[in-house]
Amino acid sequence: MPATIDLTDPSARPARPQAAKAASQTMDGKPTLIGMSREEMVAAMADAGVPEKQRKMRVNQIWHWLYVRGSSDFADMHTISKELREKLAERYTVARPEIVEEQISNDGTRKWLMRFPPRGAGRPVEVETVYIPEEGRGTLCISSQVGCTLTCTFCHTGTQKLVRNLTAEEILSQLLVARDRLGDFPHKDTPQGAIVPAEGRKVTNIVMMGMGEPLYNFDNVKQALLIASDGDGLALSRRRITLSTSGVVPGIVRTGEEIGVMLAISLHAVRDELRDELVPINKKYPLKELLEACRTYPGVSNARRITFEYVMLKGVNDSLSDAKELVRLLKGIPAKINLIPFNPWPGSAYECSDWETIETFADFVNANGYASPIRTPRGRDILAACGQLKSESERMRKKDRDELESMALQAMMIAGHGAD
Numbered sequence: 001m002p003a004t005i006d007l008t009d010p011s012a013r014p015a016r017p018q019a020a021k022a023a024s025q026t027m028d029g030k031p032t033l034i035g036m037s038r039e040e041m042v043a044a045m046a047d048a049g050v051p052e053k054q055r056k057m058r059v060n061q062i063w064h065w066l067y068v069r070g071s072s073d074f075a076d077m078h079t080i081s082k083e084l085r086e087k088l089a090e091r092y093t094v095a096r097p098e099i100v101e102e103q104i105s106n107d108g109t110r111k112w113l114m115r116f117p118p119r120g121a122g123r124p125v126e127v128e129t130v131y132i133p134e135e136g137r138g139t140l141c142i143s144s145q146v147g148c149t150l151t152c153t154f155c156h157t158g159t160q161k162l163v164r165n166l167t168a169e170e171i172l173s174q175l176l177v178a179r180d181r182l183g184d185f186p187h188k189d190t191p192q193g194a195i196v197p198a199e200g201r202k203v204t205n206i207v208m209m210g211m212g213e214p215l216y217n218f219d220n221v222k223q224a225l226l227i228a229s230d231g232d233g234l235a236l237s238r239r240r241i242t243l244s245t246s247g248v249v250p251g252i253v254r255t256g257e258e259i260g261v262m263l264a265i266s267l268h269a270v271r272d273e274l275r276d277e278l279v280p281i282n283k284k285y286p287l288k289e290l291l292e293a294c295r296t297y298p299g300v301s302n303a304r305r306i307t308f309e310y311v312m313l314k315g316v317n318d319s320l321s322d323a324k325e326l327v328r329l330l331k332g333i334p335a336k337i338n339l340i341p342f343n344p345w346p347g348s349a350y351e352c353s354d355w356e357t358i359e360t361f362a363d364f365v366n367a368n369g370y371a372s373p374i375r376t377p378r379g380r381d382i383l384a385a386c387g388q389l390k391s392e393s394e395r396m397r398k399k400d401r402d403e404l405e406s407m408a409l410q411a412m413m414i415a416g417h418g419a420d
């Protein structure tokens with residue numbers, strides 16, 4: 001049985017009075033300091049009446065409280081005068097989003113359903129974040145959009161319209177919530193029985209591979225990832241952050257130059273004709289252009305390989321000739337191939353390849369010098385429970401549940417990719 005904590009039931013809710021109080025502040029529409037660049041925060045200090053000479057110092061203090069100590073309330077920030085804390089609290093918030101539900105799988109995989117304000121979307125949006133613990137590392141799968149404009153035919157999110165882009169704060173908050181709930185800030189305890197890496201950090205890697213195409217929300221993703229990798233704050237190494245794209249070529253170049261994180265490509269087909277169907281953005285940026293962008297990706301090397309994701313679809317892309325073409329196409333690119341057994345969703349047109357076929361494919365690719373791990377699904381028990389998710393005010397519509405299931409599936413697929 002999965003352990004599920006329904007946070008809509010007050011009696012089952014873990015004691016987090018700060019977060020609950022703060023979440024309503026965020027819903028009230030106060031601007032948040034979370035996700036602001038240092039320059040934006042300096043401007044916020046000016047707005048709060050901080051003398052010019054002190055602004056940088058105050059920003060450094062707040063940065064430390066937010067991203068090293070994990071504070072979600074100005075009242076905690078005792079190195080700052082009470083008067084300034086009160087002024088800041090009148091104008092701004094540093095609150096976490098509301099956590100609607102937390103689910104914990106038998107294998108330690110966790111999912112959080114978070115609610116963010118409408119911000120032009122008409123109603124609040126709900127976003128799911130998935131944590132996958134493994135031997136020696138813990139990977140967090142983060143969403144960048146609610147829904148998606150792209151229509152990859154094997155992906156359930158692709159059947160859902162884009163609701164809106166997530167802001168930098170909302171992208172970063174997914175990491176902050178995970179670190180809160182795993183006790184991954186100094187002086188915070190890890191919940192009893194939680195499956196997390198034995199030593200060091202609980203969230204060691206993040207992957208931008210939740211819902212949405214991150215390169216269609218470039219500026220917010222960039223700002224959130226630069227804050228996540230800032231050495232004076234959350235300090236995640238850029239080698240432990242992987243951005244996964246369906247192949248937005250101009251964004252790939254910018255990612256390398258402006259963010260400098262690891263890259264993953266949703267490849268799934270080795271011929272344009274088939275990729276046009278599976279990943280339709282291929283019509284705009286065909287394989288040749290995509291692979292050239294990978295070949296010249298800034299910083300790519302044997303130590304910083306590009307991950308290619310390849311979902312195994314029975315009779316569609318799983319033949320030995322596909323494997324041969326894959327090896328030919330990737331020649332000269334330091335690469336690793338994640339083979340993903342397809343997990344069908346209701347109404348999907350594809351079936352998963354037979355296990356023997358997947359192994360034959362993997363063996364061929366491996367024998368030709370490319371690591372090609374077959375990804376095993378994680379957290380299947382809580383995925384099954386997705387259909388039971390309920391929000392406080394409304395029973396989730398089927399469409400929303402399907403979106404969540406799709407996102408959780410993707411998260412399970414990539415567990416373990418990125419830098420070691």
Ligand code: SF4
Nearest residue numbers: 148150152155158212
């Ligand atoms: S695979 Fe990614 S880019 Fe394609 S439809 Fe799904 S969420 Fe969008």
